[in-house]
Amino acid sequence: MSARLSLAGLQAHPDTGGLRRIAGPASAAWDDVVVESSESDLLPRTVATLAVLMSAAPTTPWQQDALLRRIHERGYRGVAMPGAAGFDPGAQRLAERLGICVLDVEKPIPLARACWMLLQAQDALTLAHVRKVAQSFEYTARDLPDLLRQVSANLGYALALVDETEILHQAGGELDPGLLPAIDFRPWVDFARTDGQAAASVRVDSPSRPGLRLVVFGEGLGESQLASLSVAAEVAMPAIAARILIDEVAEVNDVSASSALLRDFVDARGLADDDVERRMAERGWRTAGHHLGFRMIGRGRLDPLRLLRAVRAGLAGIGAEAHVTTAGRGVSGWLAFSATPAPAAIEGHVQGLRALHGEVARSFAVATGVGSLQRGPQGLATTLDEAADAARIAASRSATGWFVRVDSLGLEQLLLAWTGNDTFVPAAASLLAPLDDAGPDLRPTLSAYLDHESSLVATAQALNLHRNTVALRIRRVQELLGLDLSDPETRLAVHLACRAVRDR
CATH class of the missing domain: 3.30.70.600 (Ribosomal protein S10)
Known part of the structure; x- marks a missing residue:
């Protein structure tokens, strides 16, 4: 035995033969599992044990009570059998008092196999997960969400693709938002847990989208399950990374085509x-x-x-x-x-x-x-x-x-259209050329100064400069252009020239 078997972990397993809890503690956990044909074959146990029985549960209340008492006396703390859903309410109350977890199972053999994997066969559990992931790639996925759905459906666990700020895609379930901050994005493999969910995640090796992780998550997952699922995530990751690249190339091509189409339409x-x-x-x-x-x-x-x-x-x-x-x-x-x-x-x-x-x-x-x-x-x-x-x-x-x-623009829209014509723009560029020759700061300062209604204080705040610096630059602008910006008509013309050159 390598770990305890919890009811929550057992219920999280994708194939337990249709397992359902009928009575007893939801937090039940066992140190061992015994599989027998009927209750009479069970030997006494000294550790908390789950009995998986092939025979159907008794149908009369007195027989059900007697079964539970005998199981309890032999040291068993759980029993799974077909037909346990038919236990009488009185028998269910007795199970609660005795601390026996009663489970109904349609197919005991898959349940026994799941118990064996979770308790004693970590490698077999991991191999089963890896095989299911590999089967997901037998069919071509339409896109990344479709691939995640295929892997999730085959694996039997929910998947998510996340970065440090948000959940990008998920399939098979909804990732607890509180689990995302608990994930460590630095290591290759990470295990995270909240009160409701547990997750195994692996870093996605995608050069175009750094910082992504593939997360396998669910409720009640034990440490052995998380370890096995992390291997499954590592196997699935290269296909996920490849799909991201394929989708991005297709997206770039589609966007390029749509952009060219809109340009043709507007032209x-x-x-x-x-x-x-x-x-x-x-x-x-x-x-x-x-x-x-x-x-x-x-x-x-x-x-x-x-x-x-x-x-x-x-x-x-x-x-x-x-x-x-x-x-x-x-x-x-x-x-x-x-x-x-x-x-x-x-x-x-x-x-x-x-x-x-x-x-x-x-x-x-x-x-x-x-x-x-x-x-x-x-x-x-x-x-x-x-x-x-x-x-x-x-x-x-x-x-x-x-x-x-x-x-809401009114006249400004008409002025913008006028200053954008092929005659005005070259003239505006010629007018402002001396500023470009004198350095990179003068024309942006002039433009901001005119946008802020010739206010030195507002311009200084907008450019994060001292007002004296702005004043010196504006004085230098007037010297280079040979203009007086205190004149309203001159100021309007220069403002339009700045707008025309900047917008072009």
Whole structure:
């Protein structure tokens, strides 16, 4: 014997012949197991023992009482047999008083095998788990969640793929959130336990997704079970890592195709194009009906694919048909409606996008713009352009939480469109060129100074500088450009030039 056999650990085993507790302590544990044909074959025991009987339980109450008393007198603290579910309530109360755990089992042989593995045959238990994991790979999985489901179903235990902050995928059960902080992510193999669950985990060797662990978990798992399941997790891990890589390559290819498609659609300004319309339809992207475009861009360097994953997850709670893909240094998408939505509904969806922006902003430095409600394919192209303009403006609007809705812009939207034309941008770049030649700090300082209404204090706070430093830089800017920024018209022209060059 290498360990005690607990009822909880036995119930956690995937094949115990249909075991059910009928009476007795739920916390029962035994030092040994004896398998016999009937109660009359049981010999006296000096240690806590579970009796597994092949014969069916007696059906009359007096026979059941007599069986329990004889078992108790011989030193047994548990009995499993077919038909034990039919024990009379009086017999069940007697079992409670005697401290005998009564178990009903449909198939005693699988139960006896499970007891043997858990008590005396660690290697056999491990081999059985490994064999079941190997059988999971006989069929091709559609994706990572499908592979986890296959392994979990064959192994008979729940699986989860986690990192240090969240549960990414799970199959066969729900991982106790309190178990995640108990997992040590440093060693190759780790065992963790809470009051409700226990888990064996192994580090996933994935170069593209570091910090992942594959977790096998369940309730009532003993140390021998956790040790065996850790080996099973090690066997499953390479296939999990390979599946992650395969899915990521497929995701990158799909996102690249969808991004190119959206670019083709916007370049065509929503005008009829049979090839674009066919590709949009194949992807399930709605162009008919009404649309509300949105655009989310980085206010610094970020991975657009990671941003896309976060946005897609958040769009599930918007309550509208949504489409989104990467575009440049951010993501673009739209909400689609088959019928004209009421103004209150539109306001609700805009607030949903604002909440999504706030959620994403916890992990990414982003600015978000929302277009106006438009109709049809050309309207879709329009609202996407509006959202892009609003996002560029939002990138300099900390006062609005880096979120701008194009309907609220008015004149500024017209000025942005005008300053983005091919005539103005080169002229603006030429005007500001002396600042770039003088160093990297002057143009950003000028832009922030004008965005903050020529306030030295607000600019210094925004750039984390002393106000005297800002004042010196602005004086140097005026000298290099030969301009007086106290003049309103000059200040407006320079401000538009900064916006045009920065946005381009």
